[in-house]
Amino acid sequence: MPKRVAVIGGGPSGIAAALGALARGHDVALLERDAVGASLRTWGATRFFSPLSMNVTPRMRELLDADFDGDALLTGAEYADRVLAPLAAREPLHGRVFERHEVIAIGRRGLTRGDYAGHPLRAERLFRIVCANDAVFEADVVLDASGGLRIPRAFGLGGLPVLGEPTLAHGPIRTLGALADACDALRGKRVLVVGGGHSAAHAIVHLSALAEAAPSTRIVWAVRGANRRPCEEVVNDPLPERRAVVERANELASAPPEFLRVERRAMVERVAQHDDRIAVTLTGGRAVDVDAIAAFTGYRPDAAFLTEIAAEVSPVTEGGARLARAIANVTDCLSVPSVAARDLESGEPGFYFAGSRGYGRSKTFLLQTGFAQLERILDAVS
Ligand SMILES: Cc1cc2nc3c(=O)[nH]c(=O)nc-3n(C[C@H](O)[C@H](O)[C@H](O)COP(=O)(O)OP(=O)(O)OC[C@H]3O[C@@H](n4cnc5c(N)ncnc54)[C@H](O)[C@@H]3O)c2cc1C
Numbered sequence: 086m087p088k089r090v091a092v093i094g095g096g097p098s099g100i101a102a103a104l105g106a107l108a109r110g111h112d113v114a115l116l117e118r119d120a121v122g123a124s125l126r127t128w129g130a131t132r133f134f135s136p137l138s139m140n141v142t143p144r145m146r147e148l149l150d151a152d153f154d155g156d157a158l159l160t161g162a163e164y165a166d167r168v169l170a171p172l173a174a175r176e177p178l179h180g181r182v183f184e185r186h187e188v189i190a191i192g193r194r195g196l197t198r199g200d201y202a203g204h205p206l207r208a209e210r211l212f213r214i215v216c217a218n219d220a221v222f223e224a225d226v227v228l229d230a231s232g233g234l235r236i237p238r239a240f241g242l243g244g245l246p247v248l249g250e251p252t253l254a255h256g257p258i259r260t261l262g263a264l265a266d267a268c269d270a271l272r273g274k275r276v277l278v279v280g281g282g283h284s285a286a287h288a289i290v291h292l293s294a295l296a297e298a299a300p301s302t303r304i305v306w307a308v309r310g311a312n313r314r315p316c317e318e319v320v321n322d323p324l325p326e327r328r329a330v331v332e333r334a335n336e337l338a339s340a341p342p343e344f345l346r347v348e349r350r351a352m353v354e355r356v357a358q359h360d361d362r363i364a365v366t367l368t369g370g371r372a373v374d375v376d377a378i379a380a381f382t383g384y385r386p387d388a389a390f391l392t393e394i395a396a397e398v399s400p401v402t403e404g405g406a407r408l409a410r411a412i413a414n415v416t417d418c419l420s421v422p423s424v425a426a427r428d429l430e431s432g433e434p435g436f437y438f439a440g441s442r443g444y445g446r447s448k449t450f451l452l453q454t455g456f457a458q459l460e461r462i463l464d465a466v467s
C-alpha cells in the first residue's frame with residue numbers, strides 16, 4: 086500500500102532514499118535544512134576516495150546525464166552540483182524536495198515519547214514533523230538521513246571541551262572547506278592541526294603545500310597516538326586516493342621537514358588568546374604558540390529533534406543502537422557488514438536511521454554500504 090514517506094536530509098543517502106521510495110509507489114517529501122548536498126560542500130577541494138560509480142545507486146545513475154564518468158573522483162561540491170542538485174530538480178523528485186526546511190522536532194501525532202510505549206496503538210498514529218520555518222509534515226514512515234557529521238566534537242582531552250576556548254578571538258577551523266578558505270590568511274603563520282584521522286591527513290597535505298610555497302609557515306601536528314606514522318593505514322588499500330593522502334601525511338610525520346613539528350601522545354588541554362597569538366598547552370604541560378588552530382577530531386550526529394521519538398540510540402556511536410551492535414566488528418569501510426533488516430529498525434515503528442546517520446560516530450561508513458541498507462529498509466516498509 087502506498088505510504089507517505091518523509092526523508093530528512095538532502096545528502097546522497099536522502100536523495101537515494103527518496104528515489105527508492107518513489108520507485109516503490111510511495112508519496113515522498115524530502116526536507117533539507119540548507120540546500121541539497123550541504124554537508125558535501127564543506128569538504129573544500131577534498132575529493133571522494135571512492136569513484137563516482139560507487140557513490141550512486143543504479144536508480145540515480147539512470148537519471149543522470151549521458152556524460153557520467155564512473156571512474157571520476159569528484160570533490161564534495163562537484164558531486165553536489167553534478168549529481169544531487171540535478172536529481173533534486175528533475176522528475177521524479179521535482180517538487181518533492183523542500184530546501185531550507187530544517188527539521189526541529191518529530192513526534193507521533195498527539196503522543197509524547199512515553200505514550201503507549203511498545204503498544205501497537207502507537208504505530209497507528211502518523212508522524213508529525215515540525216520545521217524551523219513552521220512548516221509541518223505528516224508521514225507514515227520517516228527516514229532520518231541527516232548525516233553523521235552535524236556537530237563538531239570538542240577537541241580537548243578525551244573529547245571534552247578545551248579550557249579557555251571561549252577566549253579565542255576566532256573559533257578553530259573545523260572543516261576541510263574552512264581550511265581551504267583560510268589558506269591565504271594562513272600563509273606564513275603558525276598553525277596547530279589536531280587529530281590523526283583522514284581529515285587531519287588531508288589538512289597536513291594541504292598545509293604542507295602552503296608551507297612549501299610560503300616557507301615561513303609552521304605547522305604543529307598534535308596526535309593522540311605514539312606511532313611514527315600517526316594515520317592508520319589500510320594494508321593494500323584498494324582506494325588509491327585514500328592511500329596517497331595517508332601515505333603522504335605519514336611520510337611527512339616520520340621525517341618532518343623544517344616547517345613541521347609532530348607532537349605525539351598529545352591532546353589539547355588549554356588555550357589562551359594573547360593579542361594575535363594563541364598559547365596552547367598540550368598533554369604533559371607542553372607549550373605551543375600558534376596563530377590558528379585546525380581541529381579534525383570528528384563529528385557527531387544531531388539528535389536534538391528526536392526528543393519525542395522512542396528510537397534506540399547507541400551509547401557508543403550515537404547512531405542506531407541495533408546497527409551499532411551489528412557492525413561492531415567492522416574495522417574498515419570496505420569490509421561490508423552483514424546486516425539483517427531487524428538491525429536497521431530503530432525501536433520506533435516506521436522510524437529509521439538511514440545512511441551515515443545510522444553509523445553516527447563510527448568511521449566505517451561507505452555510501453555503497455549505506456545504499457544497500459536503504460534498499461532493505463525500503464523493502465521492509467513497502
Ligand atoms: C572529507 C570527507 C570525505 C569523504 N569521502 C567519502 C568517500 O570517498 N566515500 C564515501 O562513501 N563516503 C565518504 N565520506 C563520508 C561522507 O560524509 C558520506 O559518504 C556522505 O556524505 C554521507 O551521505 P549522507 O547523505 O548519509 O549524509 P550527509 O551527506 O551528511 O547529508 C546529510 C544532510 O542532512 C541535512 N540535515 C542535517 N540536519 C537536518 C535537519 N535537522 N533537517 C533537515 N536536514 C538536515 C544536511 O544539511 C545534509 O545535507 C567522506 C566524508 C568526508 C568528511
